[in-house]
Amino acid sequence: MSTSEQTGTDATTQQKRPAKRVSLQTVERLSVYRKVLEELDRDGVENIHSHDLAGLVGVTPAQLRRDLASFGTFGNISRGYNVYQMSRTISRIMGTDETQSVALFGVGDLGRALLSYRGFEERGFHIAVAFDVDGEKVGRVFAGRRCYHVDHLETVLREFDVRMAILASRPEGLQALVDRVCGSGVQAILNFVPKRVSAPGGCHLEETDIASKLEMLSFLAHTDATAAHTASLEPGEPAEGMTA
Amino acid sequence: MSTSEQTGTDATTQQKRPAKRVSLQTVERLSVYRKVLEELDRDGVENIHSHDLAGLVGVTPAQLRRDLASFGTFGNISRGYNVYQMSRTISRIMGTDETQSVALFGVGDLGRALLSYRGFEERGFHIAVAFDVDGEKVGRVFAGRRCYHVDHLETVLREFDVRMAILASRPEGLQALVDRVCGSGVQAILNFVPKRVSAPGGCHLEETDIASKLEMLSFLAHTDATAAHTASLEPGEPAEGMTA
DNA sequence: CTACGACTGTGATTCTATTCACAGTAGCTG
DNA sequence: CAGCTACTGTGAATAGAATCACAGTCGTAG
Numbered sequence: 001m002s003t004s005e006q007t008g009t010d011a012t013t014q015q016k017r018p019a020k021r022v023s024l025q026t027v028e029r030l031s032v033y034r035k036v037l038e039e040l041d042r043d044g045v046e047n048i049h050s051h052d053l054a055g056l057v058g059v060t061p062a063q064l065r066r067d068l069a070s071f072g073t074f075g076n077i078s079r080g081y082n083v084y085q086m087s088r089t090i091s092r093i094m095g096t097d098e099t100q101s102v103a104l105f106g107v108g109d110l111g112r113a114l115l116s117y118r119g120f121e122e123r124g125f126h127i128a129v130a131f132d133v134d135g136e137k138v139g140r141v142f143a144g145r146r147c148y149h150v151d152h153l154e155t156v157l158r159e160f161d162v163r164m165a166i167l168a169s170r171p172e173g174l175q176a177l178v179d180r181v182c183g184s185g186v187q188a189i190l191n192f193v194p195k196r197v198s199a200p201g202g203c204h205l206e207e208t209d210i211a212s213k214l215e216m217l218s219f220l221a222h223t224d225a226t227a228a229h230t231a232s233l234e235p236g237e238p239a240e241g242m243t244a
Numbered sequence: 245m246s247t248s249e250q251t252g253t254d255a256t257t258q259q260k261r262p263a264k265r266v267s268l269q270t271v272e273r274l275s276v277y278r279k280v281l282e283e284l285d286r287d288g289v290e291n292i293h294s295h296d297l298a299g300l301v302g303v304t305p306a307q308l309r310r311d312l313a314s315f316g317t318f319g320n321i322s323r324g325y326n327v328y329q330m331s332r333t334i335s336r337i338m339g340t341d342e343t344q345s346v347a348l349f350g351v352g353d354l355g356r357a358l359l360s361y362r363g364f365e366e367r368g369f370h371i372a373v374a375f376d377v378d379g380e381k382v383g384r385v386f387a388g389r390r391c392y393h394v395d396h397l398e399t400v401l402r403e404f405d406v407r408m409a410i411l412a413s414r415p416e417g418l419q420a421l422v423d424r425v426c427g428s429g430v431q432a433i434l435n436f437v438p439k440r441v442s443a444p445g446g447c448h449l450e451e452t453d454i455a456s457k458l459e460m461l462s463f464l465a466h467t468d469a470t471a472a473h474t475a476s477l478e479p480g481e482p483a484e485g486m487t488a
Numbered sequence: 489c490t491a492c493g494a495c496t497g498t499g500a501t502t503c504t505a506t507t508c509a510c511a512g513t514a515g516c517t518g
Numbered sequence: 519c520a521g522c523t524a525c526t527g528t529g530a531a532t533a534g535a536a537t538c539a540c541a542g543t544c545g546t547a548g
Contacts (some may be wrong), residue, residue, distance in 0.1 A: 021536075027463050030458040035438065049495070057440070061538055070495055078409065078495050078542050093404050094468035102458070113357035114454070119438055123455040124462075164461060188453075188461035194363050196301070204464040207458055210358070210434075211367040212275040213450055215338050217408060217432035218368075219271050220448040222339035223373070267505075293525070313527055321514045322525045420492055 006224040027066045030090050032057050035063070037087040049080035096124030103162045104130045104185070105177065106169030107137045107147050110192060114168060115143040126162045132169070150177065157184045164188045178205070270311045274334050276301050277308070279289065281331040293324035329381045340368030347406045347430070348374045349421065350413030351381050351391050354436060358412060359387040372404045376413070401428045415439040422449070 026097055036056050042046060048167075051061040068074045075081045091097040102120070104111055106128050114120075115127055130147040132138055138149045148156050165186045167174065175197045176191065182203040191197065194212075199205035204232045280301050284292060297303040303311075311323070312318045315337055319325045336343040346364070348355055351374050357362075359371055374391040376382055382393045392400050409430045411418065419441045422433065426447040433449045435441065438456075444448035 022467075025535080027460050028456065030463075031453075031459045032440075034459075034516055035453075036440065036455075051495090060440075060537070062539095065496065066536080073337055074498075077497090077542085078493085079545080080495075094296075094463040096459055098463050100462060109357040109360045111354040116353045117454070120458070121453045123459065125455065125458050126263065128290070163465060164458065166351060166458075182545090187465035190457055190461055196276075198302070202468070204461055206461055208452070208454070208457055210361070210452070211363045211369065212279075213273070213434055213452055214279075214369050214408065214410075215275045215367065216268065216271050217434060217448055217450055217486075218340055219274075219338040220268075220430035221407060223266075227426070231517080242348065258540065269505075293527095307505090310506080315526075321512085321527090321528055322523080323515080324525075342498070435491095 022070050025054045026070060027094070029057070029059060029063075029067055030094065033067070034087055036085050036096075036128060037090070038102050039062050040083045040147075045084055047076075047080045047085050052115050075185065080211070084179040091124065096215070099126050101126055101128035101162045103157060103160070103181075104145075105132075105150070105165060106165050107132045107134075107142055108168060108170075111168040114166060116144055125164070127166070128162060129156055131156075153180060154184045157181070158185065162186060165190070167191045169193060188226065191237055202226075233236055247259060252290075265270075266314050271338070272312055273301070273303060273307075274338065274372070277311070278331055278338075280335040281327050281334070284327045285331055291320075291324045291325050291326055294319070297325065304334070319352060321391075335368065339372045342409060343368050343370050345370055345404050346413055347371040347372065347391070347404070347409045347425075349376075349409060349425070350412050350437075351376045351378075351386055352412060352474060355412040359389055370411070372406060373400055394464045397424060401425070401430065405459060407431060409434070411435045411437050 008184065033053065036053065037048075040053075040056075050065050053062040054061040057064070065075075067109060068086075071089075074086055074089065076129075088097065099121075101123050102154060104114060107115070108132050111130065111132075115130065125138050127145055129148045130142060130145050131153055132147050133150050140147050165181050167177070167189060168176065171193050174193055174195050178191075178197045178199055182200050187203055189199060189203065191205060191207050192210070192211050196207075197205070268319040271296075277297065280297065281292075284297075284300075294309050298308040300401050303307070309319075309421055312330075315333075318330055318333065332341065343365075346369050347359060348371050351359070355374065363370060374386060374389050375394045375397055377394050381391050384391050407430060409425050409432075411419065411421070411433060416438050418437055418439050420442055422435075422441045425433065426444050432446055433443060433447065434474065435449060435451050436454070438453050440451075441449070
């Protein structure tokens with residue numbers, strides 16, 4: 001939403017490669033493909049056809065093929081896609097073929113959980129440093145990562161060559177934090193704090209509101225508990241006047 | 245995908261109320277609207293126009309109006325929408341106007357973080373019970389919630405009248421767990437475990453893969469670091485042969 | 489060596505979501 | 519009380535994503 005501005009004033013107009021514009025939904029699916037492909041690779045599968053892989057990840061074969069085709073030609077006809085190769089290629093597309101340093105802001109309960117989450121390393125991310133404002137936490141080491149005071153983020157971020165950040169702090173002053181972080185070379189931010197912030201141009205920001213997911217699920221559960229998939233309000237409440 | 249079948253053979257063909265089909269994206273936005281509306285309500289704002297609210301949440305006024313209109317008529321012309329009323333109405337639509345009991349599976353780092361997360365209660369969710377398989381954890385109380393052994397989930401879930409569940413366990417045997425949970429009256433599951441599972445009919449399942457979000461951000465950061473928004477593969481790697 | 493079967497990549501099509509734009513109306517002003 | 523302003527709700531238009539369906543190709547089998 002905040003990441004979709006970008007006027008089409010692309011300098012290099014005459015490109016050889018397809019260079020299509022790729023939707024975020026495609027990228028999201030790519031991530032799933034890669035996850036499944038790695039499992040397949042571990043199981044020793046070498047090649048797979050589009051409709052088999054599509055079945056495993058829960059999309060249509062056509063969609064899978066189109067997703068992949070946005071990045072060029074992948075598959076060998078009548079042998080399908082090479083599992084290992086394709087997994088590597090997707091990693092390269094996403095920039096996760098080499099481990100990237102990530103900074104964590106906020107060493108509360110969630111922050112600590114993220115620090116000890118094993119899933120990041122094997123997906124190409126390494127939380128290199130943590131930040132907090134709490135004097136109790138600053139200076140300590142959590143799961144192998146030192147916690148610095150937010151005041152020094154500019155220096156520390158550059159020192160560790162951090163390009164991505166995760167926000168798991170208190171909501172107070174979050175926007176100011178985002179601005180500073182973006183100003184220090186961070187290009188992408190994953191925000192767990194349930195507070196709306198916006199990133200300056202050139203920096204991508206992704207919200208992850210856990211409670212919001214629950215709300216969606218609650219809606220789904222409630223709606224098809226009553227009507228099958230039609231949601232309407234009971235006729236008794238058109239939200240009138242009440243203007244104090 | 246699995247929730248979009250439903251032929252239009254609606255019994256009550258002559259409905260007064262709109263009863264349109266609502267997309268998940270709309271619901272996701274509703275959740276954001278409500279969050280912002282509650283902030284506004286706390287700040288004492290009583291009414292707001294579509295374009296002001298739209299500006300705050302980052303959508304177009306037209307989209308906001310249409311989202312709301314899928315559920316009936318909300319707004320007072322030339323006074324806009326009543327903040328408090330609308331917030332309540334959205335809660336009612338999502339079924340979060342009354343607190344719902346949620347079960348947590350897996351009391352690892354993430355599970356404990358979720359247990360101590362304060363955001364749930366104020367959004368209408370209460371993690372009532374926790375489950376684990378670890379003998380060290382079963383029987384203990386975490387942040388006020390008792391941890392039961394997964395073996396007894398059927399009894400405990402019914403006892404606490406749980407309709408929603410959060411998965412934060414180990415990936416082993418996850419599908420079996422999902423099946424049992426769904427068989428015990430749970431209608432919606434939020435899955436944090438990075439493993440693909442499917443829910444039986446009538447039960448909704450939502451994936452939340454944190455690493456996947458980072459991958460998306462990594463992609464975005466890498467692509468507009470090179471070309472503005474066009475992503476292509478370097479010409480050197482068409483993923484040929486290599487079939488061992 | 490040739491003919492067949494099956495798969496990928498992609499133009500064309502359908503379906504869905506978003507935006508535009510305006511009719512209709514509530515409140516305000518003089 | 520009449521006229522004006524500015525808003526909502528919604529039909530129509532547009533943009534975008536998913537699917538269909540087939541041309542072209544590769545491997546295989548006889």
